[in-house]
Amino acid sequence: MTVELAPAPLFTGSDWDFSLINRIHDTIEPIALQEMKLNIYPNQIEIISAEQMLDAYSSIGMPLFYKHWSFGKQFVTNEMMYRKGLRGLAYELVINSDPCINYLMQENSATMQTLVIAHAAFGHNHFFKNNYVFKQWTDAEGILDYLEFAKRYIAQCEERYGQLPVERVLDAAHALMNQGVHRYPRVRPRDLKAEAAREAERQAYRDRIYDDLWRTVPSGAKADAIPSDARRAALGLPQENILYFLEKTGPLLQSWQREILRIVRLIAQYFYPQRQTKAMNEGCATYTHYRIMTTLHERGWITDGSFMEFLSSHTNVVYQPTYDSGQFGGFNPYALGFGIMSDIERICREPTEEDREWYPEIAGSNDAMEVLKDIWANYRDESFVSQFLSPHLIRQWRLFKILDKQGESELRVDAIHDERGYRRIRRSLAREYEIGRQEPDIQVVDVDLAGDRKLIVEHAVLDGVQLDAGDAAMVLQNLANLWGYEVLLREVDSETRKELKSHSAQPNAAWLR
Amino acid sequence: MHIVDRRLNPGGKSLVNRQRFLRRARAYVQQAVRDSLKDRSIKDLDKEGQISIQRDVIHEPTLHRAAQGGSRERVFPGNHDYMEGDRIKRPDGGAGAGSKAGQGEGNDDFQFALSREEFLDLFLDDLELPDLAKRRLIGGAVDGIRRAGYSTAGNPSNLSVPRTMQKAMSRRLALRRPKGADLARIEEEIALIEARDPPLPDDAVRLEALREERSTIIRRRNLIAYIDPVDLRYRRFETVPKPVAQAVMFCLMDVSGSMTEHMKDLAKRFFALLHLFLTRCYEHVEVVFIHHTDRAAEVDEQTFFYSTVTGGTLVSSALDKLIEVVQERFRPDDWNIYVAQASDGDTMQSDNGRVVSLMQQDILPFSQYFAYLEVGREEFADIESIGTTTGLWQAYAPVSEANRNFVMRKVHHRREIYPVFRELFQRKGVAERSS
Numbered sequence: 001m002t003v004e005l006a007p008a009p010l011f012t013g014s015d016w017d018f019s020l021i022n023r024i025h026d027t028i029e030p031i032a033l034q035e036m037k038l039n040i041y042p043n044q045i046e047i048i049s050a051e052q053m054l055d056a057y058s059s060i061g062m063p064l065f066y067k068h069w070s071f072g073k074q075f076v077t078n079e080m081m082y083r084k085g086l087r088g089l090a091y092e093l094v095i096n097s098d099p100c101i102n103y104l105m106q107e108n109s110a111t112m113q114t115l116v117i118a119h120a121a122f123g124h125n126h127f128f129k130n131n132y133v134f135k136q137w138t139d140a141e142g143i144l145d146y147l148e149f150a151k152r153y154i155a156q157c158e159e160r161y162g163q164l165p166v167e168r169v170l171d172a173a174h175a176l177m178n179q180g181v182h183r184y185p186r187v188r189p190r191d192l193k194a195e196a197a198r199e200a201e202r203q204a205y206r207d208r209i210y211d212d213l214w215r216t217v218p219s220g221a222k223a224d225a226i227p228s229d230a231r232r233a234a235l236g237l238p239q240e241n242i243l244y245f246l247e248k249t250g251p252l253l254q255s256w257q258r259e260i261l262r263i264v265r266l267i268a269q270y271f272y273p274q275r276q277t278k279a280m281n282e283g284c285a286t287y288t289h290y291r292i293m294t295t296l297h298e299r300g301w302i303t304d305g306s307f308m309e310f311l312s313s314h315t316n317v318v319y320q321p322t323y324d325s326g327q328f329g330g331f332n333p334y335a336l337g338f339g340i341m342s343d344i345e346r347i348c349r350e351p352t353e354e355d356r357e358w359y360p361e362i363a364g365s366n367d368a369m370e371v372l373k374d375i376w377a378n379y380r381d382e383s384f385v386s387q388f389l390s391p392h393l394i395r396q397w398r399l400f401k402i403l404d405k406q407g408e409s410e411l412r413v414d415a416i417h418d419e420r421g422y423r424r425i426r427r428s429l430a431r432e433y434e435i436g437r438q439e440p441d442i443q444v445v446d447v448d449l450a451g452d453r454k455l456i457v458e459h460a461v462l463d464g465v466q467l468d469a470g471d472a473a474m475v476l477q478n479l480a481n482l483w484g485y486e487v488l489l490r491e492v493d494s495e496t497r498k499e500l501k502s503h504s505a506q507p508n509a510a511w512l513r
Numbered sequence: 514m515h516i517v518d519r520r521l522n523p524g525g526k527s528l529v530n531r532q533r534f535l536r537r538a539r540a541y542v543q544q545a546v547r548d549s550l551k552d553r554s555i556k557d558l559d560k561e562g563q564i565s566i567q568r569d570v571i572h573e574p575t576l577h578r579a580a581q582g583g584s585r586e587r588v589f590p591g592n593h594d595y596m597e598g599d600r601i602k603r604p605d606g607g608a609g610a611g612s613k614a615g616q617g618e619g620n621d622d623f624q625f626a627l628s629r630e631e632f633l634d635l636f637l638d639d640l641e642l643p644d645l646a647k648r649r650l651i652g653g654a655v656d657g658i659r660r661a662g663y664s665t666a667g668n669p670s671n672l673s674v675p676r677t678m679q680k681a682m683s684r685r686l687a688l689r690r691p692k693g694a695d696l697a698r699i700e701e702e703i704a705l706i707e708a709r710d711p712p713l714p715d716d717a718v719r720l721e722a723l724r725e726e727r728s729t730i731i732r733r734r735n736l737i738a739y740i741d742p743v744d745l746r747y748r749r750f751e752t753v754p755k756p757v758a759q760a761v762m763f764c765l766m767d768v769s770g771s772m773t774e775h776m777k778d779l780a781k782r783f784f785a786l787l788h789l790f791l792t793r794c795y796e797h798v799e800v801v802f803i804h805h806t807d808r809a810a811e812v813d814e815q816t817f818f819y820s821t822v823t824g825g826t827l828v829s830s831a832l833d834k835l836i837e838v839v840q841e842r843f844r845p846d847d848w849n850i851y852v853a854q855a856s857d858g859d860t861m862q863s864d865n866g867r868v869v870s871l872m873q874q875d876i877l878p879f880s881q882y883f884a885y886l887e888v889g890r891e892e893f894a895d896i897e898s899i900g901t902t903t904g905l906w907q908a909y910a911p912v913s914e915a916n917r918n919f920v921m922r923k924v925h926h927r928r929e930i931y932p933v934f935r936e937l938f939q940r941k942g943v944a945e946r947s948s
Contacts, residue, residue, distance in 0.1 A: 018516055025514050046517045055526040072534030073571055075527040076625035080563070083626065099515075106520055121514075167533075175574050322591020331590070400592040402601070404585045413599040416592055429588040440578050459576075465583030467576055474574035 006300035014109035021045065021104075024114050028122065031295050032288070036369055038126040041100040041140065045121065048103050053093065054078055056103060060271070061093050063101065064147050066154040066263075068170050094120040096128040096274075098140040111306035115313065118292040123285030130377045131280070133273040142192030143270060149196035150263045157256050168511060169257050172478035173243060173264035179442055180243030180265035181272045183435070195266065199259055206255065231449055238443040241265070242457070242479070245444045251453065252484035261482070276380045276435050283337015284376050286318060290338070320397065331429075339397070340388050341372060347390065354391055386430030391422045401428045406464045440467060441494070453485040460494040467491060472503055480505040534571070535631065541566040546627070546635045547931050561629040565622035637790050641940045642760060642798070642851060643882050657755040660748065667747025681744040690737040691730040699727050760849040760881075761799040762791055763835050764817065767856035769806045769826035772888070779888040779924055780855035781818055786934050787853055788814070801838055809834035828860050828905060832871045845879035852876065853937075855886040858903025865908040872909075877916050884937045885909055885921040 010027060011020055025045070032038045048056070058075035059065035091112055093103040102120045104113055128134050139146075158166045173180070232238070239245040243265040247258045274281070293314075297307040320335035321327040344362065347355045348371055351363035362371050375384065394417045401424060403414040415421030415428070431437050441460040448454040457479070459467055472489065480487040484507050491501040535542055545564040553562075595601075627635070663676055703723050706716050764784045768777065784802075791798045802817035803809055806824030809831040835852065843850060860868070877883060887906055902910075906921070913919045922933045 018518070021516055022514075029514075042514070044515045044517065046519045048519045049524070051524045052519060052522065052526070055524065058527050058530065067529050067533065069530060069533035069537040069571075070573055072527060072530030072532065073573075073623075075531055076534065077623075080625050103519075167537075171573075176576075178575055178577075320590055323589035324591060324593075328589070328591075397590040398592040399588050399590055400595055401586060401588050404587075404603075406582065406584045409603065410600040411603055413595045413597055413601065414586065416595055416597050418597070421597060425588055428586050431586075432588065440576055442576055461583075463584040465578045465585065468579040471574040472576055474572070475576050478574075 004299070008300075009303045009306075010114070010296075010301050011110040011306070012303060014111065016108075016110040016113050018047075020110060021047075021113060021117070024110075025117055025121070027296065027301055028114070028118055028292055031292055032118075032122040032126075035295070036288070036291065037373070038122055038288070039130055040122060040125040041098045041129050043102060043121045043125065044099045045102050045104060045117070047106050049106055050082070053090065053103065053105055054082060056093055061095065062147055063095065063144070064151055066151045066170075067158075068174075069167070070174065092116040092120045094124045095143075096124075096134065096138060096140050097143050100125045100128065100140075109306075109309070111302065111309045112313065114296070114302065114306075115289055115293060115310055118289035119285045122292065123288030124281060126288065127277070127281050127284040127376055130373070131273070131277060131380075132378055133276055133380050137273045138270050139192045142195075146192035146195060146266065149199075150267070153199070153259065153263065157260065161256065166260065168481070169260045170264070172482050173261050175475045175478045176242050176246075176482075177264055177268045178439055180241060180261075180268040182241050182244070182269065183272075192266065195262075199262075202255070228446070232446060235447060237447070238445045238458075240441070240443045242442070242444055243268075246479075246482050249447075250483055253482065257482075273380075275438075276382070276433075279331070279333040279337040279381045279433065280376065280379060280384050281337070282333045283339075283341050286314075286334050286338040287341040287372070290314065290342075322398075331432075336385070339393060340384070340390075341375075343390055343393050344368065344372060344375065344388055346392075352392070358390060359388075381433035382430050382435070385433055386426060389426045389429060391417075394422055394425055399425050399429070401425050437462065442489075453483075455479070455483045455485065455487045457487065457489045459489065459491045461491050461500055462494055464493070464500075466501055469503070473505070476503050476505040477508070480507040481511040483507065535627075535635075538566055538571050539635070541570050542627075543635050543638065546632060550636070550931055561627060561632055563624060563626045565624040568623045571623060633789070633793055637793060640790055640794065640935065640938045642762075642791075642795065642849070642938065657753050658750050659753055661751040662749055663746040664749040665743075665746065667749065671748045671750075673746050673748050676746040677740065677744050680746060681740045684741065684744060685737065685739070688737045689733075690739075691733050696727065696730050696734070699723055699730065703727065757797050758849055759797055759799075759847060760795065760851060761801060761843050762787065763801045763803060763838070763850070763852040764788070765831045765835065765852060765854040765856075766802075766804045766817065767806075767826060767828070767831075767854075767859075768804045768820075768822055768824075769857075769859070770823045771826060771859040772823075772857050773890065775891055776857050776888040779927065779930060780886070782927065782930050783855055783886055783888075783924075783934060784853070785818065786931065787938075790934075790938065799843075803831055803834050803838070805831035805834070811838060826856075826860055827864055828856065829864050829867045829871060832868060832876060836871070836875050839879065849881045850879055852880055852883045853886065854884070855888060856905060857889065858887045858905040860904045860908070862904060865904060868905070869908050869912060872912055872919075873915075877912070877919060880918060883916075883919045885913075885919070886933065886937075887921065887923045889923055889925045891925055 006027075010023055025043070033040070054075060056063070057078050058071045065071065091105055091108050095101040095103075100121065102117070102125075104116055108116060128140060134140075154166060154170075235249055236245070243261050246253065247261040247265065250258065250261075253261075293302070293307070293310050296302045297304075297310075302310075318332070318335045318338050320332050320339075321329075345368040347359055347363050348365045348368035351359070356363045365371055375388070379387070398417055400413055400417065401415040401421070403412045405412070415424040417425070441462070443458055443460070444455065445458045446456040448456070467489075476487055476489055486507070487505050489503045490499055491503075492499050542564065545566050549562060549564055663673060703720065706712070706720050706723070709716060764787065766780050766784060772780070788800060791800055800814075802812050802814060804812055804817055804820070804822070805827070806822065807827035807830060808824070811834060812820070831854070839845065839850060872883075885905075887903065906923075909919075909921055913921050920937060922937065924930055924933050
């Protein structure tokens with residue numbers, strides 16, 4: 001391919017203006033789209049100030065959100081950390097929407113703006129548009145409209161029913177947010193625009209069929225007890241999405257309360273893919289910016305000085321402290337993602353004998369970019385690590401696996417970076433990214449319909465790790481309040497089915513009123 | 514690709530959430546604000562500040578797996594010399610192998626910063642000057658705004674659309690402006706006649722008349738505007754002087770030799786709070802500072818809070834000074850007069866009679882409220898409360914019983930200042946809530 005060299009660098013100092021941003025974008029675009037063949041949503045670049053970045057932080061990065069005190073709490077924390085200089089702010093923030101919104105901080109130098117555009121506007125953007133988890137679960141086109149609807153709806157509820165009752169429902173829903181996600185995809189893709197329309201329709205229907213007379217009709221005779229299997233089937237049990245279950249079957253909830261549960265649930269669902277693809281998403285963006293920045297430098301679009309500035313920043317981002325360095329706080333998703341992806345590129349270009357044995361399909365493949373793009377589209381963190389963490393990398397990072405068995409007084413080193421350990425380390429690290437292991441498996445299993453309507457929830461305990469008791473009690477109280485009757489949470493060992501512990505909570509009578 | 518410059522967008526998007534957060538944790542934040550006070554210097558009383566509240570108050574629980582117990586496996590980077598099968602002693606903190614530091618999710622307090630405004634709001638919440646009764650007009654200083662009908666000229670933002678349309682309509686009716694419907698009817702008829710084939714005999718004449726009529730209508734419609742500048746009406750506002758409650762607060766402080774540094778600090782803190790409260794919550798309150806030894810002097814704020822004069826004690830001198838200033842500058846008919854006095858209660862027996870009579874005869878009749886704050890030694894906190902009372906306290910006790918507008922309190926420690934201050938200036942009817 002003939003490569004066009006830059007007539008002059010794009011910029012020399014650290015200052016930038018809007019026309020420079022435009023030129024940077026236009027220089028990067030052909031590299032990303034034609035050479036790397038990325039497939040992206042149209043970009044919208046927004047320049048924001050530090051204060052606006054703080055605002056965005058506290059509404060989970062979204063440009064608009066409903067009002068709730070917990071976002072205020074976020075805000076005051078971030079603000080203090082920032083003002084005290086304990087924590088810097090991100091250089092950018094990117095939203096999975098169509099068009100893809102990239103927030104750039106005004107404080108960034110010209111080099112950083114280039115890096116950030118490459119990273120977010122092309123790297124993250126490509127990942128959002130192509131990764132199957134995002135495709136399956138999120139509606140990039142509808143999210144902003146839906147958030148707008150959610151904000152308006154909750155404001156209306158506050159006007160109509162008072163701030164406090166709405167806040168209570170939101171508090172309870174937030175507590176159960178992680179249990180408000182469908183983990184297995186349904187056939188129908190989400191259409192958030194239709195959601196808003198549907199709620200309006202439902203409200204209109206309720207208004208139309210409302211007849212005060214119904215209130216005076218005596219309630220019917222008691223139904224016969226239903227056999228438990230039929231009952232569970234009718235209620236759609238067992239159900240892992242507790243918010244969904246409450247929304248559909250909660251006996252005492254008002255329709256607006258159900259709608260609020262739904263809003264929280266759908267937003268949780270929107271963020272669900274991000275939690276499963278953190279390392280891949282960051283890896284993809286980091287790999288992209290690295291490729292683009294290197295290319296820009298090779299062709300003379302950026303100066304040696306700003307390339308050095310980029311390298312220093314890049315090195316910080318992908319730094320992985322070792323376990324005994326005192327800074328270790330788990331794996332750095334940037335380092336993990338970028339490390340594995342660079343390694344894949346190496347395997348494609350210059351495979352060793354070992355690589356050929358481990359990765360016969362990709363070793364020596366000519367087009368590393370195609371291989372990577374396929375991976376970006378079809379994997380999430382867990383499968384990505386379990387397939388592509390190579391022995392080379394395990395040795396390079398000197399990974400080892402520690403086993404902490406219940407009842408044993410000492411920890412055991414179960415595997416190290418040797419022939420016997422590669423697979424075990426890889427499997428174990430992959431499991432750390434398995435969402436089913438990060439989060440407890442909690443399901444609604446039964447309701448005592450004939451009796452006191454007690455709701456029975458079960459936690460399938462893995463490896464004997466139980467729930468944090470203090471928090472569990474608080475969440476359970478919220479659950480009982482929403483359900484309106486007693487709630488029982490049983491912690492049952494997933495293998496032996498032995499009950500290890502149980503918590504229960506009674507609803508707070510004043511809560512729903 | 515679009516570039517949008519959002520920097521000019523109004524900030525403060527999180528303000529509502531921030532307020533809600535403060536409201537939610539209000540009781541605790543308020544407590545923290547009040548606690549933080551005793552560690553602040555007098556100068557910094559009203560500064561913005563960092564406060565910390567217990568984390569569990571605003572904890573957001575989730576269902577998550579406990580940090581302890583059960584079997585776990587984890588992968589770490591950076592192996593040096595571990596071999597497979599090695600056994601390692603469990604690090605402190607139980608099962609959480611490796612470093613948990615830096616995650617910052619402990620049970621430590623939740624810290625954040627309050628702005629000066631927020632700080633003062635929380636701090637001075639529910640306080641008021643009692644019995645602010647005398648309201649009168651003072652020369653045009655304060656204006657209220659009230660509606661005053663409509664005018665033909667004004668600011669576009671004050672344009673009254675309904676009134677303007679009403680005027681326009683009556684003008685159109687009065688001048689008989691042809692309606693659009695009339696024009697349409699004639700156009701229709703013309704079209705009908707023109708389309709007639711073959712034409713009737715009198716069609717030509719009729720058509721001529723109709724055309725004539727049409728041009729008249731069009732002309733009239735052009736001449737008589739739908740809305741004319743003469744129709745415009747603007748909402749008018751005028752300013753009115755509003756009666757305002759004028760108040761003056763006298764701060765009387767004993768700075769005699771018997772007052773220890775500790776007592777002076779207490780007294781100054783009290784007055785600093787009072788001053789803060791008055792300047793923040795009341796626009797029209799004057800503050801007069803008087804300090805006294807065996808002689809009293811009216812001083813400015815700076816001297817009052819920071820001077821170091823000392824000497825004997827003659828309480829009546831301060832009361833005399835107070836009466837003198839009132840007679841000179843603050844006519845009791847026009848002013849709401851408040852007095853706050855702080856002293857260690859040490860006084861000359863011989864002076865007490867005069868103090869009481871000045872109080873009963875002169876001061877209390879013209880005062881809305883008189884608060885006496887007795888500052889004591891920190892170490893005597895318990896002893897004094899049991900029985901020994903000071904000369905001034907004894908002298909004031911019967912006065913307090915006889916007069917509802919005289920209140921006396923004792924403080925021994927910094928931490929008591931704020932509660933006592935609140936007690937003295939609590940808005941009526943909220944005492945139970947915030948106690």
